[in-house]
Amino acid sequence: MKKPKLCSIALLCLLTLGTIATAAPLNPKHVPADAKWVVHLDFESLSDSDFFAAIRQQKPQATKAIRGWIKNRYGIDPPEDLYSVTAFSRDYRIYTGTVILRADYDPAKVESSLTKAMNHRTTAWQGHTLHTVTLSKQKPEDDGPSGDEEMSVVLLDEDTIVFGSSVPNLKEALKLLSGDGKTLAGTDSTLLDDTASSAWMYGAAIDLQQLKQHPVAMPILSQHERIVWSFGFRDGKIYEQADLVARSPDVAKQTKKILDGIVAYETLWSEGSEPMAAVMKGVRVTQDGKKSGFHWQGDSETVIAALDDALDRLATWMPMLMSQESTQTKKKR
Numbered sequence: 001m002k003k004p005k006l007c008s009i010a011l012l013c014l015l016t017l018g019t020i021a022t023a024a025p026l027n028p029k030h031v032p033a034d035a036k037w038v039v040h041l042d043f044e045s046l047s048d049s050d051f052f053a054a055i056r057q058q059k060p061q062a063t064k065a066i067r068g069w070i071k072n073r074y075g076i077d078p079p080e081d082l083y084s085v086t087a088f089s090r091d092y093r094i095y096t097g098t099v100i101l102r103a104d105y106d107p108a109k110v111e112s113s114l115t116k117a118m119n120h121r122t123t124a125w126q127g128h129t130l131h132t133v134t135l136s137k138q139k140p141e142d143d144g145p146s147g148d149e150e151m152s153v154v155l156l157d158e159d160t161i162v163f164g165s166s167v168p169n170l171k172e173a174l175k176l177l178s179g180d181g182k183t184l185a186g187t188d189s190t191l192l193d194d195t196a197s198s199a200w201m202y203g204a205a206i207d208l209q210q211l212k213q214h215p216v217a218m219p220i221l222s223q224h225e226r227i228v229w230s231f232g233f234r235d236g237k238i239y240e241q242a243d244l245v246a247r248s249p250d251v252a253k254q255t256k257k258i259l260d261g262i263v264a265y266e267t268l269w270s271e272g273s274e275p276m277a278a279v280m281k282g283v284r285v286t287q288d289g290k291k292s293g294f295h296w297q298g299d300s301e302t303v304i305a306a307l308d309d310a311l312d313r314l315a316t317w318m319p320m321l322m323s324q325e326s327t328q329t330k331k332k333r
Contacts, residue, residue, distance in 0.1 A: 024084030025197050028184035030100055031088050032176055035184065037205035038088040038191055045233070046200040081105075083159065092210050098173045099163040107155050114153060123167055128154050130170055190226050195241070199232035209247065220258070223251045225290075238303045243293035256287035259294050269313075275305035 026040040081104035089097045114120060117133035124130075135149040152170040154162050156177065164170030175181050184192060191204045204227065211222040221227070226245040233239070246252040263283050270276035283296040298306075 024102055026084075026086065026199075026202055028187075028192065028196075030086055030177065031184045031191070032090060032172075033182035033184055033187055033189065034090050035088045035191060036091055036207055036210070037203070038086070038184075039201075039203040040087075040196075040199075041085045041201050042199070043082045043084055045198075092214055094215060096169065097165045098169060100173070100177070101161045101163065102159050103161065104159060105161065107158075110155060110161065123152075125171060126174070128156070128174060130154050130167055132167060191228075193228050193230075193243075195228075195230040195232065198234065199230035201231040202229070204228040220255070223247055224255070233300075235297075236299070237297040238300055239295070239297035241293065241295040243291060246290045246292065249289050252287050252290045252292045255292045256285060259285045259292065263294070270306075273306065273309040273313075275302050276309050278302050279306045 024044045025042050026038075031038050083102040083104075085102075086100045087097060111131070114131045114133060119134035121132050122129050123132065130152055131154070132150060132152045135151055150166065152164045152167050154170060154174065156162050156174070160177075162170060162173050162177070164173055172181075176183065190206055193204070196202050196204075206226045208221050208224045208226065211218045214222075224244050224246050227242065229240075229242040231238075231240045244252070244255055246255060263280065263285060266283075267277070267280045270280050279296060279298050279302065282298055283294060285294045286292065
């Protein structure tokens with residue numbers, strides 16, 4: 001069965017935010033101790049930044065387009081005031097995942113959207129109403145009577161909505177949030193590093209060798225044990241860093257070559273843009289034993305200008321990309 005793209009709710013809400021009221025860093029108590037991956041976006045900290053204000057001001061059309069996409073794709077208007085999004089899963093199967101969304105939302109409005117969605121039904125469980133909807137119709141597959149993409153949702157409290165890839169998945173999340181179950185809190189899990197509690201965006205995954213069994217080929221990642229990525233603001237500068245732990249030093253050396261190649265490409269691509277060139281000049285790629293990674297940092301003004309130049313350049317490719325996508329869609333039909 002195909003996976004409902006639960007994480008895309010988190011990632012695509014990035015440009016749809018309004019004014020935020022309270023901080024929302026990653027809470028280890030919201031993630032199970034046996035999670036294989038986690039992604040967290042702290043919108044409170046991000047929305048207070050000059051970086052985010054510039055994105056919203058310079059690219060308002062992107063905000064409108066993304067809000068429309070979320071509504072059309074999921075039948076739900078993104079909340080205006082979004083605090084945080086946490087996504088995780090206990091494995092790498094295609095049809096798994098949980099998203100915890102904290103926001104100032106209107107329950108009546110969300111419930112109304114859910115009841116109008118395709119094949120809406122409800123399940124009563126421990127005082128909660130679990131809503132399940134069909135996101136898109138698919139052909140039946142071997143792992144179930146239906147290949148439909150589905151999503152289960154519960155309006156947990158006045159500022160928390162929980163999404164699950166199935167009713168059982170959602171029930172497990174509710175147990176965890178009620179304090180029934182082991183979480184990452186107080187553990188030495190390698191899913192967490194020293195940036196987890198302060199980054200604007202944070203992502204980590206472990207036991208990557210399991211990706212060998214994934215239907216989507218990921219041979220490079222599956223030769224690693226762990227990856228941690230973060231993006232945020234510290235010591236007066238915007239930063240991004242990633243660390244990968246390979247299964248052997250030889251793999252780490254090859255990974256460094258890949259990262260060096262990406263940096264070389266981006267450096268060439270930045271020609272003609274002083275801000276982009278300045279950011280690329282500060283990128284550092286490292287490798288030590290089984291560990292490789294990259295890091296860069298820059299002042300807000302330079303990074304914002306670099307992002308603006310990059311988006312303008314990408315925009316010149318959009319007509320061609322959209323034309324190709326339209327042609328492929330027609331061929332499928």
